[in-house]
Amino acid sequence: MDQLLPPEIVEASQTFPAALAACGDLDALLRLKGAFVGREASHATRLMELLKTAPKEQKRELGAAVNGLKQQWEEGLKARQAELEAAKRKLGALAAAWDPALPPPQPPRGALHPLNRLMDRLVDVFRPMGFHVEEGPEVETEAHNFDGLNIPEDHPAKASSDTFYLAAHPELLLRTHTSPVQVRTLLRVAPDLAARGGIRFLAPGRVYRKDEIDPTHSPMFHQVEGMLVGHGIGMQHLKGTLEYALRALFGPDTEIRLRPSYFPFVEPGCEVDVSCPLCGAKGCRVCKGSGWVEILGAGLIHPNVLAYAGIDPGEWSGWAFGMGVERMAMMLSQTPDLRLFFENDQRFLKAMGGLD
Amino acid sequence: MWIERKVLAQEILAAAALDTRQLCEVLAALGFPVDGVATLEGTEALDVDITANRGDAMSHRGIARELAAKLKQPLAPIPTGTVSEGEALLPVRLEAEACPIYATAVLELGEGVTPEATQSFLRALEASPKRLPAVDASNELLLRYGHPTHAFDADAIRGAVTVRWAKAGETLVTLDGVIRNLTKLDLVIADEAGPIALAGVMGGDSTKVTEATRRVLLESAWFEPKVVRATARRHGLHTDASHRFGRGADPAMARVARDLLVARLQAWCQAKLIGAWTAGAVPAPAAPVNLDLPLLARVAGEAVPLEAAREALVRLGCAVSAAGDRLCIAPPTWRHDLAIAEDLAEEVLRLRGYEHIPSVLPPMEGPPEHLAPAYLLRQRVARRLAQLGFHQTVTYGFISPEADALFAAPDNPAAGRTLANPLGYEYSVLRASLLPSLKATAEQNLRQGSRQVQLFELAPTYRSTPAGPREHLTLAAVWGGVLGGEDYLSPARAVLEADLAGLARDLDIPGLPVIHRLADGLFGFEVELDALPRPQDRIIPVFRPFSRFPSVERDLSLLVDLSQSYAALHQAMTAALPAESLLELRCVDVFRHKSLPEGQQAWLLRMRFQAERTLVGDEVDGWVSAALAAAESLGAKLRA
Numbered sequence: 001m002d003q004l005l006p007p008e009i010v011e012a013s014q015t016f017p018a019a020l021a022a023c024g025d026l027d028a029l030l031r032l033k034g035a036f037v038g039r040e041a042s043h044a045t046r047l048m049e050l051l052k053t054a055p056k057e058q059k060r061e062l063g064a065a066v067n068g069l070k071q072q073w074e075e076g077l078k079a080r081q082a083e084l085e086a087a088k089r090k091l092g093a094l095a096a097a098w099d100p101a102l103p104p105p106q107p108p109r110g111a112l113h114p115l116n117r118l119m120d121r122l123v124d125v126f127r128p129m130g131f132h133v134e135e136g137p138e139v140e141t142e143a144h145n146f147d148g149l150n151i152p153e154d155h156p157a158k159a160s161s162d163t164f165y166l167a168a169h170p171e172l173l174l175r176t177h178t179s180p181v182q183v184r185t186l187l188r189v190a191p192d193l194a195a196r197g198g199i200r201f202l203a204p205g206r207v208y209r210k211d212e213i214d215p216t217h218s219p220m221f222h223q224v225e226g227m228l229v230g231h232g233i234g235m236q237h238l239k240g241t242l243e244y245a246l247r248a249l250f251g252p253d254t255e256i257r258l259r260p261s262y263f264p265f266v267e268p269g270c271e272v273d274v275s276c277p278l279c280g281a282k283g284c285r286v287c288k289g290s291g292w293v294e295i296l297g298a299g300l301i302h303p304n305v306l307a308y309a310g311i312d313p314g315e316w317s318g319w320a321f322g323m324g325v326e327r328m329a330m331m332l333s334q335t336p337d338l339r340l341f342f343e344n345d346q347r348f349l350k351a352m353g354g355l356d
Numbered sequence: 357m358w359i360e361r362k363v364l365a366q367e368i369l370a371a372a373a374l375d376t377r378q379l380c381e382v383l384a385a386l387g388f389p390v391d392g393v394a395t396l397e398g399t400e401a402l403d404v405d406i407t408a409n410r411g412d413a414m415s416h417r418g419i420a421r422e423l424a425a426k427l428k429q430p431l432a433p434i435p436t437g438t439v440s441e442g443e444a445l446l447p448v449r450l451e452a453e454a455c456p457i458y459a460t461a462v463l464e465l466g467e468g469v470t471p472e473a474t475q476s477f478l479r480a481l482e483a484s485p486k487r488l489p490a491v492d493a494s495n496e497l498l499l500r501y502g503h504p505t506h507a508f509d510a511d512a513i514r515g516a517v518t519v520r521w522a523k524a525g526e527t528l529v530t531l532d533g534v535i536r537n538l539t540k541l542d543l544v545i546a547d548e549a550g551p552i553a554l555a556g557v558m559g560g561d562s563t564k565v566t567e568a569t570r571r572v573l574l575e576s577a578w579f580e581p582k583v584v585r586a587t588a589r590r591h592g593l594h595t596d597a598s599h600r601f602g603r604g605a606d607p608a609m610a611r612v613a614r615d616l617l618v619a620r621l622q623a624w625c626q627a628k629l630i631g632a633w634t635a636g637a638v639p640a641p642a643a644p645v646n647l648d649l650p651l652l653a654r655v656a657g658e659a660v661p662l663e664a665a666r667e668a669l670v671r672l673g674c675a676v677s678a679a680g681d682r683l684c685i686a687p688p689t690w691r692h693d694l695a696i697a698e699d700l701a702e703e704v705l706r707l708r709g710y711e712h713i714p715s716v717l718p719p720m721e722g723p724p725e726h727l728a729p730a731y732l733l734r735q736r737v738a739r740r741l742a743q744l745g746f747h748q749t750v751t752y753g754f755i756s757p758e759a760d761a762l763f764a765a766p767d768n769p770a771a772g773r774t775l776a777n778p779l780g781y782e783y784s785v786l787r788a789s790l791l792p793s794l795k796a797t798a799e800q801n802l803r804q805g806s807r808q809v810q811l812f813e814l815a816p817t818y819r820s821t822p823a824g825p826r827e828h829l830t831l832a833a834v835w836g837g838v839l840g841g842e843d844y845l846s847p848a849r850a851v852l853e854a855d856l857a858g859l860a861r862d863l864d865i866p867g868l869p870v871i872h873r874l875a876d877g878l879f880g881f882e883v884e885l886d887a888l889p890r891p892q893d894r895i896i897p898v899f900r901p902f903s904r905f906p907s908v909e910r911d912l913s914l915l916v917d918l919s920q921s922y923a924a925l926h927q928a929m930t931a932a933l934p935a936e937s938l939l940e941l942r943c944v945d946v947f948r949h950k951s952l953p954e955g956q957q958a959w960l961l962r963m964r965f966q967a968e969r970t971l972v973g974d975e976v977d978g979w980v981s982a983a984l985a986a987a988e989s990l991g992a993k994l995r996a
């Protein structure tokens with residue numbers, strides 16, 4: 001009988017039980033059904049055409065074979081459909097029995113250090129204004145840490161009671177601020193400052209001062225330095241930049257306030273206050289009721305600092321600021337003890353750090 | 357410095373009209389923030405923060421002068437008596453330029469003590485009254501007018517008084533009873549027997565005023581700030597006087613303060629003035645400073661009219677002349693901080709108020725620079741580690757010599773990385789490795805009850821070189837404790853070395869770093885960040901075609917010796933397989949159990965094949981047989 005049928009249909013018919021078993025869901029079964037008994041271009045329609053054109057003497061035998069196959073396929077499909085439908089009902093029942101309150105497997109979740117996060121955030125805030133990041137070594141020379149910054153020869157900060165020095169290299173120290181990065185960067189860019197169109201950068205990093213460890217002091221802490229050099233730069237540009245940056249950090253309603261102050265490497269110098277981000281300037285414990293919190297020190301770059309780097313202070317001017325990262329982190333988080341930032345308890349880090 | 361409101365109001369009447377909050381705001385706007393307000397001795401006092409450049413403001417008169425300039429209100433006149441100078445009663449010789457003027461007087465003391473009001477003022481400002489009028493008056497003058505003075509017991513002075521450099525080997529017992537060994541860099545007041553005071557710092561014990569003192573010799577001088585600072589530092593002797601002289605006192609106050617001191621002693625204890633005279637003179641002022649209006653406009657952010665600038669500077673005590681758009685300014689004798697045009701521009705801004713500075717974004721003059729690849733790499737590594745469950749730590753860069761020695765390379769001696777003046781022994785060496793700090797932090801976390809500890813740090817490590825410690829930005833990660841077991845689908849197991857190897861691979865660390873066993877179940881590794889591949893410049897890599905034909909997977913379970921090298925087996929089997937069709941060959945399970953033959957283990961090796969055609973079963977079977985044969989040649993057997 002098989003010799004009456006085309007070989008591909010014979011083969012399909014032989015693999016049918018396996019194909020039926022391989023149908024894992026009702027969609028797959030539907031596709032298989034279409035291929036075998038569908039109304040168009042299926043094995044069954046081909047068989048019907050074959051039957052129509054068959055010679056009279058073969059019609060009877062062929063007709064019986066075709067009907068047998070069709071019946072076999074249809075019964076198989078029906079049975080498998082019943083199986084799959086039953087399985088689907090069972091899966092549904094299982095799904096309904098799953099208790100979603102059971103703690104599911106948790107993907108791992110670590111944290112960046114809150115101080116690094118804060119520094120990264122500052123970089124993000126200044127990037128749109130064209131600032132990039134400059135870095136320098138923590139072991140510095142007296143020249144970069146003090147002399148290049150217009151800090152007088154006999155300044156108390158140079159004393160060994162304030163600054164760590166290297167035993168084998170008395171001229172080397174652990175930088176006491178990120179400001180030596182100013183000196184290094186200005187020295188480097190001075191020759192082609194005009195071609196660059198000035199420079200603007202942030203310098204985040206670790207600094208060291210000889211303070212005993214207590215709830216508000218640490219011999220190592222972090223600063224973010226900012227600097228901009230250009231033509232005709234004045235206090236208005238310092239104010240404009242900081243207003244933009246601090247609003248990006250603390251929200252659009254933030255106000256800033258500049259107050260005169262003194263740092264040897266700037267003139268004029270100022271302290272910058274920001275309207276208290278914790279109470280919306282209404283007055284709270286953090287701002288001691290004043291509505292303002294001191295956030296950073298800044299000013300216009302002292303002409304001696306530019307001149308030290310070989311930049312003509314008659315042509316160029318600029319501003320600089322320096323911000324204490326721990327101080328800001330403590331203020332924003334109201335962390336009561338600075339030492340927590342260096343203890344690195346995972347519970348603290350997880351709670352304070354986050355991933356981005 | 358504490359400023360008593362009542363006394364401040366005596367210096368500037370207008371201050372009395374301000375409430376405390378207003379007064380604090382005006383002072384802050386002038387650059388003198390108030391750190392605290394307290395009621396001392398029944399009167400309100402402000403703790404005013406005075407920056408190091410403003411020695412002139414370190415007194416009630418100094419603060420009043422600032423307020424007067426800001427509020428455009430008059431200062432009270434200084435009530436000097438009428439001391440007329442005469443012949444010197446004893447020679448006062450000024451032998452050093454560091455002391456250009458020395459006003460003095462000799463008085464015979466009568467009966468009487470320091471008035472209660474003055475004692476209370478001194479107590480309020482934490483300067484305990486001595487009840488000796490000459491001493492208390494000197495202290496009161498210092499706090500009120502900012503000019504340090506001194507009174508010697510005139511009868512203890514032998515012969516002429518000289519202001520001179522000390523001679524090597526000379527000593528002086530200062531008022532605090534300490535013997536000071538003097539150097540040629542110390543300026544002293546001396547009589548004919550030797551030093552009797554450290555100039556501008558502290559008087560000597562042998563000439564101090566006591567209750568027995570009958571006659572006093574007053575000193576009201578001016579000393580070079582640098583000299584006083586150096587002496588105070590050399591002797592570790594920081595006094596109210598050295599503070600003022602060190603930051604620059606007003607030379608014009610020398611005579612005035614002497615007169616005020618005389619007047620007080622006359623009033624308080626019927627002292628009789630025997631004679632008053634002055635050696636030297638007020639030094640010539642520094643050269644005037646020019647301030648050009650364009651510079652002022654640049655600093656201020658807007659044009660400031662010449663007249664407004666001139667008027668502000670005059671209010672501060674400057675003598676100002678104008679020519680064109682240039683002001684020529686002679687600062688007052690009390691200001692030592694006005695040396696360049698920018699200093700004066702700041703003064704104009706300060707009196708106008710910084711709140712008037714406009715807010716402007718600086719224009720871009722050139723293209724912005726990119727973030728450095730090393731910086732981006734560090735950010736990427738930190739974020740990846742945090743996503744993988746690690747916590748970033750920040751630990752001190754200096755550690756104890758013992759901790760440092762644990763991981764320091766032999767060619768990296770600690771001597772080149774040791775601090776001269778550490779906080780303590782345990783903070784004395786710039787670390788050669790981050791691992792000691794991370795180990796301690798991890799153990800601390802485990803002690804605190806963490807089941808699993810996952811930490812990393814990105815920080816410099818130091819290598820000793822002849823030129824000093826060289827910094828290498830380093831990544832260290834530690835991992836320990838128990839993994840999983842926190843939910844019903846993840847079994848618990850100990851963290852193993854292999855976990856760190858997987859981590860290193862995830863971070864694209866080339867080769868396998870040394871995995872250190874830091875403690876039981878605690879492992880770590882460390883690499884210099886330069887060893888990691890830099891982020892690629894391409895946003896996305898070049899397209900490489902991949903097969904869309906299904907891949908075929910086959911597993912081989914092999915019995916191998918416990919000593920079998922996986923690398924060797926992997927290499928042999930790979931060599932036997934068609935490179936163009938082999939996607940991957942890896943060991944996916946290791947089974948070690950007593951049910952296996954002695955000295956053997958079972959490895960489950962998984963092979964994945966793919967080609968630009970549908971792979972036929974027979975073909976793949978042939979490959980697998982070849983791989984098995986290669987494994988068997990190394991002694992492996994197919995596990996039944």
Ligand SMILES: [Zn+2]
Pocket residue numbers: 276277278279280281282283284285286287288289291292
């Ligand atoms: Zn607040």
